[in-house]
Amino acid sequence: MAALSIRALSKRYANLEVLKGIDLDIESGEFTVLVGPSGCGKSTLLNIVAGLDHASAGTVEIGGRVVNDVPPKDRDIAMVFQSYALYPSMTVRQNITFGMECRGVAKAEQEKALANVARLLQIEPLLGRKPSQLSGGQRQRVAMGRALVRDPLLFLFDEPLSNLDAKLRVEMRMEIKRLHQRIGATIIYVTHDQIEAMTMATRIAVMHRGVVQQFADPDTVYRYPANLFVARFMGSPPMNTVPARLEADAGGPVVVIGAGRPDEVRLRLRGYDAAAPYVGREVVFGIRPECIAEGERVFSGEAPIIVNAPVEMVEPTGAETIVLLRLGGEPAQARISPDVRPAPGEVAPFALDTRRICLFDPETERLIA
Amino acid sequence: MIRRLPEILTIWVPLLLSAAHLIAFTLWTIWISFTPSTLVPVTGWVGLRNYSSVAASRNWQIAFDNLLLFGSAFVLLSLATGLILAILLDQRIRGENVLRSIFLYPLAVSFVVTGTVWSWLLNPGLGIQKLVHDLGWTSFRFDWLIDRDMAIWTIVIAAIWQSSGFAMALFLAGLRSVDADLIKAAQIDGAGPVRMYRRVILPTLWPITITVIVIQLQFAISTFDLVRALTNGGPGIATQLPALVVYDLMFQRSLLGRGAAAAVLMLLILLAVLLPYAAWRYLQRRRAIHA
Amino acid sequence: MRDRSFASSRILIYLIVSLVAAAWLAPLAVVVLNSLRTNEEIAQGSMIGWPQHLAWSNYAAAWSGFCVAETCAGIRPYMLNSALVTIPATIFSTLLGAVAGYAISLWRFRGDSWIYGIVTLGIFLPQQMRLLPWTIVLRDTGLMNTLTGLVLIHTIQGLSFTVLFCRNYYVAIPQELIRAARIDGAGFFRIFWRIILPLSPPILVVTVIWQFTHIWNEFLYGVTFTTGQQQPVTAALIALSAAVADIPQHGVQSAAVMIAALPTLLIYLIGGKYFVRGLTAGAVK
Known part of the structure; x- marks a missing residue:
């Protein structure tokens, strides 16, 4: 009841x-x-x-x-x-x-x-x-x-x-x-x-x-x-949400952040079939800070996608370190191991866990996949 | 409905009686002021005739002039006295509580009592002048009470004595609520005590000052008991005030229409003070909300 | 150097406040001293002087001896009148004001701020605007020249102040307290008795002192709506000075003035702090 x-x-x-x-x-x-x-x-x-x-x-x-x-x-x-x-x-x-x-x-x-x-x-x-x-x-x-x-x-x-x-x-x-x-x-x-x-x-x-x-x-x-x-x-720091473009090639859908820039980021998606109608359109790309980690990190046995990104600021909290970085020119936060200390201004490698990203419709702001 | 009866009896009946009597009695008095009522209220319409005859009467003219003089002198002097006393008491002096009680006690006493006492003290044959004469200075003169031109000042003296303490209490509260950090900052900037008051502390007091002015003016406009006991409007009609004229017309000459007109005029004088004040308060509050 | 100028300014401050305080106390001192001097002694000198011997008989005469108009009972009956008006009117206006203030501030109802605004207008509205209507109402209800009539007037008019005081005090009580009590199943009056009233002593003391002082000291209504034996003591004092104008009895009159002023002075001595709170509460409305 x-x-x-x-x-x-x-x-x-x-x-x-x-x-x-x-x-x-x-x-x-x-x-x-x-x-x-x-x-x-x-x-x-x-x-x-x-x-x-x-x-x-x-x-x-x-x-x-x-x-x-x-x-x-x-x-x-x-x-x-x-x-x-x-x-x-x-x-x-x-x-x-x-x-x-x-x-x-x-x-x-x-x-x-x-x-x-x-x-x-x-x-x-x-x-x-x-x-x-x-x-x-x-x-x-x-x-x-x-x-x-x-x-x-x-x-x-x-x-x-x-x-x-x-x-x-x-x-x-x-x-x-x-x-x-x-x-x-x-x-x-x-x-x-x-x-x-x-x-x-x-x-x-x-x-x-x-x-x-x-x-x-x-x-x-x-x-x-x-x-x-x-x-x-929900979440602290909150989910990173950055404007992106959904493209597709032979291997399936690809998210492109900062398309056309020299530091453009391309992420291949697997298991995001619901996103198919959005291929060729603008989307909002969402990723939790804990899904961006230091370059050495291995997420559940899979080879992660490595992205080189400029570091803007580093906030050590003890248990972990929050890094403010630029992903294809867009600001994003990463949650990395406290053992790694990238310096501000430096371009460092970061591992991205692409199994747990979210895509949102920029108009309705709703979750696509 | 029955279950709610106690609530109705204790909330609505008193509140409605209070609100209704304020509105209805005001309208009623205004209405009487337009009727030819004399000994008893009667219906009829005389337009503004009561107002014009009140305004033309010597009694009212003197009362109005007196009110202007008494009101401004009393308000300014009691404000100054109250502010000076408040600043002095604010100097962390010993016995502050006793002194504050002394300056405020007249407010706890009836104006009839204080008016009577002042009428003795200021009476040249009984009070201060007599005392100085008895002490040997026989040419000393302090006979304002029986001097047509000066008698109004005896009321000013008694009123200041009675209610400067009120201004002092409000000013003192204002001085005590000045942000302590503000004073520390001024000290670090090197402000001495005089500069501290003039530039830092007193400017924060002006909202209180306006409140005190309005309340003291309101008191001045409706002053009745004090004059009744001190001079009873005399000598002659030298110390008439609007409230005395109202009472005189209503209950001694039984000219109800004119008495009501004089009361309405009193209300208008009061509104001339209160409405700008209310508007100012409203603007202040709006600014506070938007800030 | 600095210390010396500091010390001399302190001395100046104390000197000024002491002088002003003396001036403020002088009228009281004069009445107290005169009340202990004989009429003859005052007539020989001035109203200002030290008693040659203490004439306590002035107080006896003032209380129950001398004559106002045709009656020779002193001011005792008028003191009694004042008490019979002031005490009930103070109690009624305070209790009703507390309940109404509680309803307005914590219970809220449609139009509450309107009612509140109108009721508190009574603080500013001159009494003269209400004199004639009250005269007519009292005459038509047969309450003219009765103490009951004065109690009624002071209760209704006092509400303007008591509602203001109580409402301003109660708005500081968190609404959540009322909500919790409502969920606990308490109704309007149970919440008032069990939760609000136990929190109220500070404001009730302020209100009672304020009402008592005001009603006791009130003159205009007393002199307008009562005559002769029904008058409160303020009105009787004026009648007394008129009556004895020919043969002044300043010693006895001073004693009468002291007696009339004593109740509110005593309350001020005991509860001055609360009196001042009422004074400033009305001002910062």
């Missing part, structure tokens, strides 16, 4: 259309991440699912029931907020039990549920404290405790980690993922951080300008981005 179905949902504020006909089906037990830049409509969508905002058109179904006119408290959902939204005047215990108190749950039952959640999140020692006496990570845990104690059909997370420092964010990321694996809850998680999306999601919905650009599992989103926006948004 679908835990959440969104049909033709749109939202307009005065002249501004923030959501344009969203359709999403989320299965029970899935961890769905809505990701996109700020202003893409992801938080509005979450608020509409929660019942905190109203849709201009379309329907929201939770657990098979249309909830458009159901108030938030009756939707069988729980929500974790970016600012945690812990009630400042209540203790941790009261924060967690407030919802049950509102629903008139018996005291004994409240205590039992509270004890369960406190044990699960290891916040027993904090129950008597006020939110102001908690650290950022502890507040985050309490906010999750408040959601968990409801045992709802659907958990909604609204950028819950963005107020934490980098180290804590990684810890909490793992903790949330572990929690999901343990209790098998259905989670919808909003973030602008594509790494959170990649690491936690079972499925990612990439949003931009009020439209779901792609809704698929993380590997698919990364490997086959539906369009240029997704290609450039």
